[in-house]
Amino acid sequence: MLKVENLYHDYEGHGRFAVQNIHFEIRPGEIFGFLGPSGAGKSTVQNILTGLLPLQKGEVSYAGISLRNLDAKFFNQLGVSFEHPNLYGRLTGFENLKFFAGLFDVPTLEPMQLLEAVKLTEAAHRKANAYSKGMRQRLVFARALINNPKMLFLDEPTSGLDPNTANVIKDIILQKKREGCTIFLTTHTMTIADELCDRVAFINDGKIVALDAPRNLKLHHGQRSVIVEFSNNGSVESRQYSLDNQQDHFAFMKLLETGSVQTVHSQEATLEQIFIKLTGRGLS
Amino acid sequence: MKRFLSTLTQDFVLAYRSGHIFITALLLVIMAALILFLPKDLKTHNELTLDTTLGGELASYLRERGINEKYIFQDRDAFDEGLNKDPGKVGVVYSGSLQSPEFEIITQNEINDENLNLLIASLDRAILEIRGDARDLLEVSYLRPLVGQIPFNLQIIPVVIVFEVVLLGFLIVAVMLFQEKQEATMRAYRITPAGAINYILSKTALFIFLSIAYGLPLLIIGFGLSINYGLALLMIVLSSCMMTLFSLAIAVYFRSLSEWFFVGVIILIINFLPMISYSLPSFAPGWLTWIPSYPLVFSVRDILFYNAGWVQIQNTVIYMSILTVIAFSAAFYSVNYILLKEGRQ
Amino acid sequence: MQQDWVNAIRDNIILYMLIAPILLAIGARVLLPSLNQAQYTFAVQAGLESGVIDKIDSIANIEFFPDQISVKERVLRSDDVPGVILQDNQLELIMEGNEGGEADILRSVFEQVLVGDPVSSITFTRSEGMRSLVKEYTAMLFIMVGSLLGALVMAFNIIEDKESNALRALGVSPLSMLELTLARGLFALILSLAIILAATLIIMGTTINYGLMLIGFLFSIGLPILTGYAIGGFADSQLKAIAILKFYMLIYLTIPAVSIFVPRSWHWLFYGLPNYWMWHTFENVFIGNLGEPGFWWSGIITIGLSLIFLGIAFPILRRQMKLR
Numbered sequence: 001m002l003k004v005e006n007l008y009h010d011y012e013g014h015g016r017f018a019v020q021n022i023h024f025e026i027r028p029g030e031i032f033g034f035l036g037p038s039g040a041g042k043s044t045v046q047n048i049l050t051g052l053l054p055l056q057k058g059e060v061s062y063a064g065i066s067l068r069n070l071d072a073k074f075f076n077q078l079g080v081s082f083e084h085p086n087l088y089g090r091l092t093g094f095e096n097l098k099f100f101a102g103l104f105d106v107p108t109l110e111p112m113q114l115l116e117a118v119k120l121t122e123a124a125h126r127k128a129n130a131y132s133k134g135m136r137q138r139l140v141f142a143r144a145l146i147n148n149p150k151m152l153f154l155d156e157p158t159s160g161l162d163p164n165t166a167n168v169i170k171d172i173i174l175q176k177k178r179e180g181c182t183i184f185l186t187t188h189t190m191t192i193a194d195e196l197c198d199r200v201a202f203i204n205d206g207k208i209v210a211l212d213a214p215r216n217l218k219l220h221h222g223q224r225s226v227i228v229e230f231s232n233n234g235s236v237e238s239r240q241y242s243l244d245n246q247q248d249h250f251a252f253m254k255l256l257e258t259g260s261v262q263t264v265h266s267q268e269a270t271l272e273q274i275f276i277k278l279t280g281r282g283l284s
Numbered sequence: 285m286k287r288f289l290s291t292l293t294q295d296f297v298l299a300y301r302s303g304h305i306f307i308t309a310l311l312l313v314i315m316a317a318l319i320l321f322l323p324k325d326l327k328t329h330n331e332l333t334l335d336t337t338l339g340g341e342l343a344s345y346l347r348e349r350g351i352n353e354k355y356i357f358q359d360r361d362a363f364d365e366g367l368n369k370d371p372g373k374v375g376v377v378y379s380g381s382l383q384s385p386e387f388e389i390i391t392q393n394e395i396n397d398e399n400l401n402l403l404i405a406s407l408d409r410a411i412l413e414i415r416g417d418a419r420d421l422l423e424v425s426y427l428r429p430l431v432g433q434i435p436f437n438l439q440i441i442p443v444v445i446v447f448e449v450v451l452l453g454f455l456i457v458a459v460m461l462f463q464e465k466q467e468a469t470m471r472a473y474r475i476t477p478a479g480a481i482n483y484i485l486s487k488t489a490l491f492i493f494l495s496i497a498y499g500l501p502l503l504i505i506g507f508g509l510s511i512n513y514g515l516a517l518l519m520i521v522l523s524s525c526m527m528t529l530f531s532l533a534i535a536v537y538f539r540s541l542s543e544w545f546f547v548g549v550i551i552l553i554i555n556f557l558p559m560i561s562y563s564l565p566s567f568a569p570g571w572l573t574w575i576p577s578y579p580l581v582f583s584v585r586d587i588l589f590y591n592a593g594w595v596q597i598q599n600t601v602i603y604m605s606i607l608t609v610i611a612f613s614a615a616f617y618s619v620n621y622i623l624l625k626e627g628r629q
Numbered sequence: 630m631q632q633d634w635v636n637a638i639r640d641n642i643i644l645y646m647l648i649a650p651i652l653l654a655i656g657a658r659v660l661l662p663s664l665n666q667a668q669y670t671f672a673v674q675a676g677l678e679s680g681v682i683d684k685i686d687s688i689a690n691i692e693f694f695p696d697q698i699s700v701k702e703r704v705l706r707s708d709d710v711p712g713v714i715l716q717d718n719q720l721e722l723i724m725e726g727n728e729g730g731e732a733d734i735l736r737s738v739f740e741q742v743l744v745g746d747p748v749s750s751i752t753f754t755r756s757e758g759m760r761s762l763v764k765e766y767t768a769m770l771f772i773m774v775g776s777l778l779g780a781l782v783m784a785f786n787i788i789e790d791k792e793s794n795a796l797r798a799l800g801v802s803p804l805s806m807l808e809l810t811l812a813r814g815l816f817a818l819i820l821s822l823a824i825i826l827a828a829t830l831i832i833m834g835t836t837i838n839y840g841l842m843l844i845g846f847l848f849s850i851g852l853p854i855l856t857g858y859a860i861g862g863f864a865d866s867q868l869k870a871i872a873i874l875k876f877y878m879l880i881y882l883t884i885p886a887v888s889i890f891v892p893r894s895w896h897w898l899f900y901g902l903p904n905y906w907m908w909h910t911f912e913n914v915f916i917g918n919l920g921e922p923g924f925w926w927s928g929i930i931t932i933g934l935s936l937i938f939l940g941i942a943f944p945i946l947r948r949q950m951k952l953r
Contacts, residue, residue, distance in 0.1 A: 073477050076477055080475045098290075100476070101290075102286055102287060102289070103287050104287075303868075304872045306872075307873070307876050311876060385749040385750070386751075387751050388752045389751060389752070393756075398669070398688050405738050406738045407751075408745060411748050413737075422720060422739075422740040422743055422744050423721040423722065425724075426724050426726035427723060427726055428705075428725055455875065459871045462868075463867065542867070550652065566670065
């Protein structure tokens, strides 16, 4: 669906690249995550892919057609949810969606339907500048879906949302995936990437340092062991057993038979741990 | 069309909720009140005349000619006091007799010789007329039918149309653009198929509509149905279009409203300069006549007061059309290549 | 106040705000002589007697044209230019027909110049210290504009605080409303004064009493502050500020300028407006004593009315802009 090759971007023209040699491909119907700390270059890449920044060096193609050859009609297929809500404050939530829908050539969804989906029904006719941060974020997300896009760009879609509302957004994202939408998602939140993405690229200082499915990354970079917590004479102890060591197998089985095991945790790495391991810095 | 209507409706709603429609309506009411309640006849006279002769013939002559009593004196002290209070006026003291009239001309500010000679000629003519010796020796022809005195309260209408109504687009379109920049809603607009033309046309259409909504009632109040509304509205549409596009073309280059504002004010002041020529038609240096509002205000004047037809105003229409095309090109360039793009190209 | 300065500088406001009026003042200074010397222009057919040419030259500029048609085309242009042609060996005066009620007078005066004989004996008396009132009134207009511009920068800063919610941050600092008011007001006044001084120097040079002008400015300080707070207080966005400004400018600038042309008997309409009295105050500085109420009383009325308006507006503005 989307192919990016040798992408570079220099904001000021002094040879300092915000992104360098970015190279990846997104398959149709896939949720592709860009995971990295603030300033890593995630938004820069997204802005280039959506045409908000010029394509200075490298190649970007959608379904085989270069971004340089695509015209304005291309945007009928795109939906973008921005990190910083950019709404007309003097228009209501409903109006923001309605007028935006009017800009597309393709059939659009009903604004009220979308507002219901993101739990903004009651605030639909209130002006956007009266919305809380979370409400604005939801409205921006809803706006990204108005034209039923084939390709969705989501920049920190759950930023500022409480867990319940974040779950609503995640459910919508997964629903869109099931409908065949291809999704490019940028985030610095590991759990979002873990829960939603089919594949994740780690980006740091403008470069991709790893790219694979979260599961594969965790297995590849984690330890093949379990940590077991068990009760022993009234206190809780923990022990680690390697999955590759025969002796540890027997010891673990023996402990299981005692019935004192309280918890068992596998030791595959978290994405954050992998990121730290690869880059020397955290995600936040 | 759907896209254009959607954007236009949105712009209209935003203009309404920002108070611009309300303020425009308020200004319309004020202008209408001025037109209705300003006096029809407001004669001012540049000279204060003191007639020292016993017969007071000059004073009577001036009164018969409709000169207001406060400009005619037969008492020296009152005359001197009047001059002191109004240093802009020229003092004329008449003495001697009708057969050998003597005038003392007292100037308090710089007046060129040409205008003084005109004054002398008018005084000579006045004496000849009082004596009954005035002859019409010179053939005079008028290229257009002679029109009577224009009521003072209506004289402001061309000024309001050209310097106020049309201003709406110039000022408010820039403000709306900066509001969109500030709210970053341009980013959302950029990732739609809408494009630069839709953006420009919708803003222009909005201000054409508002200009007509502001100007048309004033025309109806002032003139009823007695003018050529087609031409008058054509002038409003063309000038509103041009000013809106021009403003859009420039505003894009500024980061914020406060940065743009003072440059905008300079442009507006330059645009206002032809108002001087409207009050003082003899002041028409070449460079001034190229300012778009110059031919515009005189064309509107001719349409409203002198039944000017297409032939008389076609040069202005052509000039404004050319400027509109240039302004549109500039606006398209600014919007398409700068406003709708981010970053270094 | 320092924050206001930094904001204004970063926005290039200071640059534009000071340069713009200075450029305009220079432009006005260049323009004024020609405005003051405005006179009629005649379109004249080439080949007229030199005596006739000299007579026309004594009252107007002359533009020569090769034939009658081009003379008539010139007369038909917007700028009220009469023409003189030779028709059947006779002089003919061409006028456009839009001279209105003055057509008759103009005709008779031009005729007197072209073919009449001198009748009267004329002497001239020129007052000492003659000057162009156009220059003075232009300088006064710049004073009004200068005071408005300073107020606008203040208003924009207030709106910026509101839009960015920085006002809330100020609200959890030890800053009091009075301190904020003084700082903002002082900022507006300094900017206004800078523009006023620069523009006056350019247009008037050293021909006026600057001490009196500064006193006049002090009398008027209520107005820029009132303006800045009125616009900044009532507008919650720059868009709304411009809407309010459009209306405000009509009252603030137009009324004093219009009062030059309106007969004194109508001036009672403006007596309740502090900007009218501010204009009158500076009229006394730039033009001289024009009768009652004079410089001092005009100034006192200005400051009095400004305080009354500030007093009326203050409770409303306080609610709009309260820190806490």
